Amino acid sequence: MGKQLNFTYKGQDYTLEFNKRIVKSMENSGFVVQDFDKRTMNTMEDLFKGAFRMHHKKLKDDYIEEILAHFSDKEALWSRLMEMYAEPQAELFDEPDEDDENLIKWETTDN
Numbered sequence: 001m002g003k004q005l006n007f008t009y010k011g012q013d014y015t016l017e018f019n020k021r022i023v024k025s026m027e028n029s030g031f032v033v034q035d036f037d038k039r040t041m042n043t044m045e046d047l048f049k050g051a052f053r054m055h056h057k058k059l060k061d062d063y064i065e066e067i068l069a070h071f072s073d074k075e076a077l078w079s080r081l082m083e084m085y086a087e088p089q090a091e092l093f094d095e096p097d098e099d100d101e102n103l104i105k106w107e108t109t110d111n
Contacts, residue, residue: 003084005051005077009067016051016081020088026050033085047081 005016031050036043049064071077096103 002087003080005080005084007071009070014052014067015055016084017054018051018085018088019054020091022050022053023085023088025053033082044078044081047078047085051081051084 002017002019007014007016026046031043031046033043033047045065045068048068049061052059052064
């Protein structure tokens with residue numbers, strides 16, 4: 001399980017999290033985290049909404065925006081969401097255990 005952000009709003013518990021499938025879906029929909037400097041409001045709202053998809057995909061955008069409006073310490077929130085979003089991407093570069101019986105060792109040849 002990856003990094004999570006947990007909170008309660010109006011008596012309901014929420015868990016925000018990203019996995020590889022969610023990150024790919026966001027990217028396929030046009031989300032570009034590097035757009036933060038050019039499209040800060042859109043990028044941050046889309047990042048926040050995307051964090052709901054794994055555990056609360058049926059929530060409407062308007063309700064998610066309402067929740068966002070009530071968060072304290074938004075600067076720390078954005079930092080944590082960016083860290084969470086980057087985690088599945090970093091996993092692409094994780095090396096398998098050397099003891100993995102299906103470990104693929106590869107080589108190149110030049111003709």
